[in-house]
Amino acid sequence: MSRHEARRRLALEFGATDIVGERGEEGVARVKDLTGGIGADSVLECVGTPEAMRQALHSARPGGNVGFVGVPHEVRVDGEELFFSHVGLRGGPAPVRRYLPDLIDRVLSGRIEPGKVFDLTLPLDQVAEGYRAMDERRAIKALLKP
Structure with a gap:
């Protein structure tokens, strides 16, 4: 997911097949569209903001996983929403x-x-x-x- 042209070119060079420029619910809708309405098996959240975490969680399919890197900034995850989404959330210091x-x-x-x-x-x-x-x-x- 990127709107930064140089990053998009580099992602394609490294093998990306689809690049989503939309954010928030529009970004989630685009991911769902690309996955036949299901959502992604695995999502990486690499920004650390509440908006990015929400988009990552909503982009994953039920049974999918979201991994986050770095230290989230003021991110709060609703435990009940996470429970009923059937999405796993994992993060921690990188070894x-x-x-x-x-x-x-x-x-x-x-x-x-x-x-x-x-x-x-x-x-x-x-x-x-x-x-x-x-x-x-x-x-x-x-x-x-x-």
């Missing part, structure tokens, strides 16, 4: 150290190219500008250099 040796090997061997997401390079003292550029969708990810 980064467990995956790090394999990821480093993949980068060094050339099997993956993580640098593709960095489309803005700034000096470290301009970190605030990097965050601003990502927030304003002028950059996918900012690479900061000393």
Whole structure:
């Protein structure tokens, strides 16, 4: 789900088949349309806002799962609504150290190219500008250099 053109192009390059630009209930309706009215088996919520969590939960099919990454900001989930939706919700700290040796090997061997997401390079003292550029969708990810 993206409205950011550079992210959309990169998603297609990495194998995405459908990109949903709508948000909220319109986004949920689009996901349901793409899945024959059922909803997605698995949904990742990667934004951390109440709106994004609600959209993720409503986009999943009964019996599906929503995983969230990072720390949600002011997100409240209605337990009764979650119970009757039959959607599983899972989140927690990522076990980064467990995956790090394999990821480093993949980068060094050339099997993956993580640098593709960095489309803005700034000096470290301009970190605030990097965050601003990502927030304003002028950059996918900012690479900061000393």
